[in-house]
Amino acid sequence: MQPTPIRGHVLLIEDNPVQARLYQDAFPDFSWTWVTTGTAAVAALAEHLPDLILLDHVLDAGESGLAFLPKLKSLAAHIPVVVVSGTLAIADQLRALSGPNAAHYVIEKPVDLDRLEQTIDTALRECGLGEAVAALRSLERAELIEAGDRERLFTERLARQHALLNRLRGSTARPNISQLATEFSVDRRSIRRDLQDLVTRGQLPPEILAREDEANSRDS
Amino acid sequence: MPHASHSLVPTLPALQRARRLYWLLTALVVMLAASCLHLGDQLRQTRLEGTRSNLVAQVRFALASPRPNQEPRILQLIESARRLRSDVDLRSEATTVLAFRFHDRPGRRTDEPTVCANPVFPSAWSANADNIALSRDGRIIRLFANNDCLEIPIDRPSSRPFRIAGIPLTPPRLSMTNATGHFIAAITNDSVALLAFDRSGTPVEFVRLSPQRRRRPVALIWHPDGNRLAIACAINGIPSSMPESSGPLEIWDIERLRTGLEGLQLGWSSADPTLPLLTPTDWTWRYTVAAGAILIACIAGGAILIHRSILRQYEEAVAAAQARAAELERARETLAHAEKLRALGTLAAGIAHDFNNLLSIISMARQLVERALRPSGVPREHLLHIGQAVEQGRTLVRSILGYSRDTMTLSRFTRIPEVTDEVVTLLHRQFLSGLTVKVDHTGECPRVAVNRGRLEQVLLNLLVNAAEAMGGRGTLTLITRGTTNPGECLLPPAGDSAWAEISISDTGPGIPPEVLPRIFEPFFTTKTIGQERGTGLGLATVWRIAEEEGFGIRLETSVGLGSTFRILIPVERPHPANGAASPKPGTEPDTVSQPHP
Numbered sequence: 081m082q083p084t085p086i087r088g089h090v091l092l093i094e095d096n097p098v099q100a101r102l103y104q105d106a107f108p109d110f111s112w113t114w115v116t117t118g119t120a121a122v123a124a125l126a127e128h129l130p131d132l133i134l135l136d137h138v139l140d141a142g143e144s145g146l147a148f149l150p151k152l153k154s155l156a157a158h159i160p161v162v163v164v165s166g167t168l169a170i171a172d173q174l175r176a177l178s179g180p181n182a183a184h185y186v187i188e189k190p191v192d193l194d195r196l197e198q199t200i201d202t203a204l205r206e207c208g209l210g211e212a213v214a215a216l217r218s219l220e221r222a223e224l225i226e227a228g229d230r231e232r233l234f235t236e237r238l239a240r241q242h243a244l245l246n247r248l249r250g251s252t253a254r255p256n257i258s259q260l261a262t263e264f265s266v267d268r269r270s271i272r273r274d275l276q277d278l279v280t281r282g283q284l285p286p287e288i289l290a291r292e293d294e295a296n297s298r299d300s
Numbered sequence: 301m302p303h304a305s306h307s308l309v310p311t312l313p314a315l316q317r318a319r320r321l322y323w324l325l326t327a328l329v330v331m332l333a334a335s336c337l338h339l340g341d342q343l344r345q346t347r348l349e350g351t352r353s354n355l356v357a358q359v360r361f362a363l364a365s366p367r368p369n370q371e372p373r374i375l376q377l378i379e380s381a382r383r384l385r386s387d388v389d390l391r392s393e394a395t396t397v398l399a400f401r402f403h404d405r406p407g408r409r410t411d412e413p414t415v416c417a418n419p420v421f422p423s424a425w426s427a428n429a430d431n432i433a434l435s436r437d438g439r440i441i442r443l444f445a446n447n448d449c450l451e452i453p454i455d456r457p458s459s460r461p462f463r464i465a466g467i468p469l470t471p472p473r474l475s476m477t478n479a480t481g482h483f484i485a486a487i488t489n490d491s492v493a494l495l496a497f498d499r500s501g502t503p504v505e506f507v508r509l510s511p512q513r514r515r516r517p518v519a520l521i522w523h524p525d526g527n528r529l530a531i532a533c534a535i536n537g538i539p540s541s542m543p544e545s546s547g548p549l550e551i552w553d554i555e556r557l558r559t560g561l562e563g564l565q566l567g568w569s570s571a572d573p574t575l576p577l578l579t580p581t582d583w584t585w586r587y588t589v590a591a592g593a594i595l596i597a598c599i600a601g602g603a604i605l606i607h608r609s610i611l612r613q614y615e616e617a618v619a620a621a622q623a624r625a626a627e628l629e630r631a632r633e634t635l636a637h638a639e640k641l642r643a644l645g646t647l648a649a650g651i652a653h654d655f656n657n658l659l660s661i662i663s664m665a666r667q668l669v670e671r672a673l674r675p676s677g678v679p680r681e682h683l684l685h686i687g688q689a690v691e692q693g694r695t696l697v698r699s700i701l702g703y704s705r706d707t708m709t710l711s712r713f714t715r716i717p718e719v720t721d722e723v724v725t726l727l728h729r730q731f732l733s734g735l736t737v738k739v740d741h742t743g744e745c746p747r748v749a750v751n752r753g754r755l756e757q758v759l760l761n762l763l764v765n766a767a768e769a770m771g772g773r774g775t776l777t778l779i780t781r782g783t784t785n786p787g788e789c790l791l792p793p794a795g796d797s798a799w800a801e802i803s804i805s806d807t808g809p810g811i812p813p814e815v816l817p818r819i820f821e822p823f824f825t826t827k828t829i830g831q832e833r834g835t836g837l838g839l840a841t842v843w844r845i846a847e848e849e850g851f852g853i854r855l856e857t858s859v860g861l862g863s864t865f866r867i868l869i870p871v872e873r874p875h876p877a878n879g880a881a882s883p884k885p886g887t888e889p890d891t892v893s894q895p896h897p
Contacts (some may be wrong), residue, residue: 166659193663
């Protein structure tokens with residue numbers, strides 16, 4: 081059986097095992113880390129950074145998801161957070177969505193699968209890293225920073241990696257490095273190094289790199 | 301009645317005693333007045349009697365010693381007596397006047413007295429007259445005076461018997477007074493009655509003079525000395541027309557009888573002409589007594605009035621206390637209701653969470669199954685039913701959450717008819733089909749600053765409730781208008797002068813009194829289990845929102861005819877708005893609108 085390509089890694093903070101299982105069944109193309117408390121989530125974040133955090137509001141041990149939001153943001157500011165809640169009043173939802181430690185989305189229970197899929201797609205594509213890149217660029221423009229090559233290279237590299245991730249996420253097809261290099265106006269080495277970074281961070285499966293290497297060797 | 305009112309009116313026992321005292325006083329006053337009147341009457345009667353006797357005595361005296369031109373004086377006396385009291389029997393006095401006239405005109409022939417037109421003559425026999433009698437039919441007058449008896453036929457003789465002091469007399473010479481005027485001798489069938497006058501001047505039988513055996517008196521004549529009486533008798537029924545004619549004549553000397561008169565105390569012998577004529581000064585007795593009675597009545601009336609005013613004050617105090625107690629009770633109930641709602645809010649939030657978790661699992665599982673199996677036919681239908689059930693569950697939870705949810709909507713000036721029209725349009729197809737919906741915006745409805753979303757929620761709940769109460773048949777009437785009188789509200793509105801009023805009337809079965817106090821309780825429903833939307837939260841939501849927004853709720857219902865809910869929205873918004881409804885400054889953005897569900 082063809083192994084399902086992994087589109088990303090989700091940290092699920094949910095106290096109900098059945099619900100957790102349903103999430104995992106509904107999104108088999110993600111790898112899941114499931115914890116039941118905010119404390120455990122913080123520990124998991126220190127170990128490995130996910131692409132997305134799915135946070136239930138009411139947790140085990142009397143913990144509240146929203147209470148952990150600042151902590152999670154401080155550990156992983158660039159990772160999109162989707163809060164799922166059955167009880168949040170409008171005011172609480174707005175509170176969760178506002179301020180420096182805001183979540184990106186609040187989804188009300190009962191969860192509609194289609195809506196959740198859309199939300200996760202959008203969050204992966206445009207939030208998190210994408211936001212960070214946009215913020216950096218806007219900052220460069222606004223502050224008129226006389227950015228040196230190194231700084232500019234970092235921002236561009238981050239943006240490129242995000243674009244690559246969005247393009248290759250969930251795909252097992254071999255990326256055409258030459259085409260990508262032309263597209264991003266960089267040399268193939270840079271592309272390869274970006275892919276290496278993404279694989280190292282666990283955001284892309286290592287197979288891509290392996291095949292890439294094979295392809296490269298075939299090319300050469 | 302709640303105990304509070306007792307403590308507010310501590311003088312109750314004193315006032316109850318005062319009430320008893322009041323009745324006692326009234327009774328006493330009535331008795332006193334009655335006894336005064338009675339006493340006055342007694343006094344008056346006594347006085348009157350004395351006056352009358354005196355008058356009669358004076359008349360007699362005047363008659364006993366006739367002087368020329370005395371007639372006017374006697375007439376005056378009689379007139380006084382008549383004025384004294386209308387029911388005084390004046391006949392004897394009247395006859396006295398006639399007798400006087402008879403006396404006073406010695407030159408006239410005795411058969412032509414001037415007697416014809418005395419107005420005081422009764423139409424009956426005046427048997428108690430001492431020297432005159434009128435026939436019952438008024439046609440014959442008999443005069444007894446000066447040792448003579450005169451019968452004056454006015455028309456023709458009467459066949460009726462003639463009596464003096466109850467003694468039937470025998471015509472033609474019946475009776476005579478003696479010269480001193482002390483006695484009347486009257487012929488009866490077989491004897492002669494000697495009459496004397498008692499104190500009141502009425503002739504009474506003094507002694508009966510019986511002629512010898514087989515003799516019957518037929519005529520009388522007094523000796524001028526007034527002591528001797530000659531009786532002409534008939535023997536064995538043989539009539540004797542004149543005393544001088546043949547037949548036995550018996551002479552009675554009544555001098556020896558005079559000793560018997562001592563005990564009789566003859567009334568007119570006490571007559572004293574020097575006594576002052578009694579004029580109506582007698583009335584002063586009545587005036588005095590009446591004035592006294594009126595004074596007492598006035599004092600008593602004043603006391604009663606004062607007491608009544610005290611009682612009224614007391615009753616007002618009691619009423620005020622009752623009103624305050626009722627108010628307190630209402631406030632307590634409202635408070636209890638609010639506390640219940642708050643507790644339910646907390647509970648509802650908890651329930652909602654669990655419910656949503658369960659629903660979430662069901663919903664997701666259903667979608668996963670659908671995706672995995674792509675069923676068709678009956679299984680697909682079943683999955684669809686699951687989906688619908690989840691959707692209903694979601695609606696239910698949302699309505700429960702209405703209890704714990706804060707709102708952060710701003711109030712804006714709104715035209716009430718716009719809102720009602722919108723709500724009616726929204727509901728029309730799904731809920732109001734089959735009903736006759738009447739909307740009346742003709743009344744002037746002021747614009748009010750109101751949280752439109754919440755007002756809509758109130759209207760939705762009320763309209764759906766009304767529609768369900770009618771069960772698809774009937775008339776739903778919605779009227780908007782402005783009012784300055786909120787009437788008797790279940791929930792009094794904020795504001796104090798003007799309100800916009802929305803009334804929603806249905807022609808449903810009405811609300812029975814036994815469930816009336818509970819209809820605004822959360823989870824109270826009359827809809828049978830299994831019916832749709834029987835969450836029992838509709839009216840409770842209305843209540844909660846109205847309470848927070850300062851709306852008033854008024855309810856008129858009558859079983860079998862329908863119910864009318866009125867929502868009163870204050871035109872002037874209380875400032876600031878309810879704490880729950882207004883965001884805390886600084887912590888939240890100021891203008892956030894709650895998305896419409």
